[in-house]
Amino acid sequence: MSKFIENNPSAIEVLIFYEREKKANGENLNEKLAKLIGKDDELTRLFDKMTMEDTEAKRKEIRQLVVNNQANLRLCILSDIIDKKPIIESVWNIAKIIGYFDMDYQDFEFWFGRFSSGNWNLDQKTFSDMSFEVLGNIMQKLDFLSQMKLRNVSRGLQNIVNKKPPPIDHISFKIDCESSQSILNLSIFKSKGTDSDRCWKRCYNGEDNWKKSFDGMKVLLSNPRLRLTTFTWNIISSEMNVQFIDVINSLNNKIKIENLDTTLDGDLLIDLLKAIEPGTLEGLDFIGKFEAVHFDRLAQMDQWKKARSVRFQFYLDISPDFHHFQHFQDVSINVESLTMDDILIVKKLFVQNDKLKAFYIDAGQKPSESEIVEALGLSNYFFGERSDYSLSSLELPGSNECLEVSISESGINIWRETE
Template sequence: MLQERSDILKNDRRLLKACILYETLQNKPIFESYISVCKAVGHDVMEYGDFEYWYLKFCNNQNLDFEDEPKSEQKKLEQLPVEIQDMIVQRVDPIERNSVRSMNSTLKSLAEKHNSSYEKIDIFLSIDSLNISLDNKRFEFVKNQNSCLVQIDNGEKVLEKEDFLKLGMSNLIRILISSKINTLILRLYSHEEKFTSNFIKRLPNQLEVKSFNILKRGSQNMLKMLKIMKPETLKTILLDSRGTPEEHFNELFATEQFKNAKRVNIQSFGMVQSFEELSENFQHLKQFNVGFETMEVEDIIKIRDWLPLCPNFKKCCIEKKRNRVAEFAEALGAQFPEGHQGNFIHRHQIANGYLKFQLERDGVKIKRKLNI
């Protein structure tokens, strides 16, 4: 029944105008009245410009000729009521919102009011393209001679007469500055270190990010990328360190970002040279994944005795090629079955729980289990 009444109002302009006249008699703000009619009749019943025309006409006690119709006139965004501007700014995508900021002070403040939050921002940079994924929405800036092809998701490609990196970076920087970000991923696939370095120099400093993933093999700029993160906010660090000079790791351990992190995953082998290096730098972490250069039987004993002393420790994965499962199991005091092949699990009792050792051919996984 309500739907039938709604359809009658939609199809009868005179009745619809009578509803607007009724709203003016309530002395409510124009935008509140517009929302009220939309809720009652339907959001597609009338454009705001038409509603505004009739509302103002009735408020000014002008001729109540219901057959009269407003002249078609398109308004610019900045000419619309602030409430409508706010609705539009809230619904546009981040790239369009960046353009809105430069129109006037009102729109700039509205754009800043609706700063976005993202679970994940994934940035892929190559020598001729910059891709930005904001959760499930993708923006692509591709080099096209001296111009740039811009594409949003799978939509139409638009040619912009501007350098692809300059255009892409201007949008990316505004997004990074004005957004709340859980995970930021940088995928830098360029063999030209100078090109990568120039990209990093343009990034804003002290970004508030909870998790930072740097995926770039052999990058000489790993520390520069990490240091743009605000230490107080950063909780998780994931690095692809293949090709990274060994001396850079001492610098990594000395950064405030590493010292304040809770979880660190360093994807490589040959990273930790000794147990002493591990115990000195990883004792504050809840979770870590690292590779051992060499790991002897005495090292697994040291690790077993050290981990219960780490107050935050929850779990870790220590990668080691051609791991000696049987020797490590026996060193931990386990009864290793003769002729056993494959993984082996050992539980080592500690105060208020135990350490679960999963010995594998490619490393050791350790979890702390507490008695509840």
């Protein structure tokens, strides 16, 4: 008996159901089974038993066998070859009788062509027969574009590609405006490991092409094994931002991103952060606008609490609660107004959190330089070489570290130094 039959006994059950629904009588079935797999009285008894079972219940059972393993269709395909059925009729009959219309057509076409050529070897190896380990090793040798092309060959290869981490770690979306048109630029590249610094770029012009980019993005982000070092979304179009978040909200998995760089505002940014797996996100770089309610919601999220660095490039027209930054290592923020209480809170954060390395604040309005020096109790105060900023040191009690403080017209920077 063929090893295929030994390893796939359910293929016989699928064949017998298929033949029963084609109204094959016992004698004709015996002749066909003899051609396919040899004589076996047990198969005839199985056929007789199946005729006594409820058709629709059995069809559901058979359909699940095919869903689990499309190799269970091979004997049905070979049966149609013996009956000299054309491929279109064979596909339609099998789909209609078994009730399975989502089959892998490339795989079906391969076996139909092989059997039609006279090669009835059911054990012929295909990609779907190779071990996942072997196929996975093959996939890992391929670059990103090659893997994406293989996904379109068959569903089996698509599943294998999806089970391996994609060979990329950066995705960047940016908009360029040329004349009256907006062009979406997508950059995908790898920065670590072998074949690093390889980059793939695509430009999308017009809404129809934008949809293609979003569809492709969903394919990538749906892979639970994808882990990005950086994801950049630098888009100012509110329409495209909403479409992007619609894609994000449709995902069934959390995205793994280490560094996020985005222009999204308020609610849309919150939605994006919700889709990122907490604990993977280390760096936040925000350019969008925020209201007080958004900042409060942001500070309650695990994604925020577990990040290490944050930068707000856009001026915040609110006065954020600086206590929300107490767990970070690096902070850079732009505010319209900075109070003395804010500055003292930042000093306190350095005392409470020995992991805080630097806190940079650009401010539209702030206390005078002399007020800051007096309030912080700064010593060794002197001007910088360009005379547009001043430097001072602030000792940290019980530590061999000190705080370096730089005061300029645009703001105040504080960072930790070891003495």
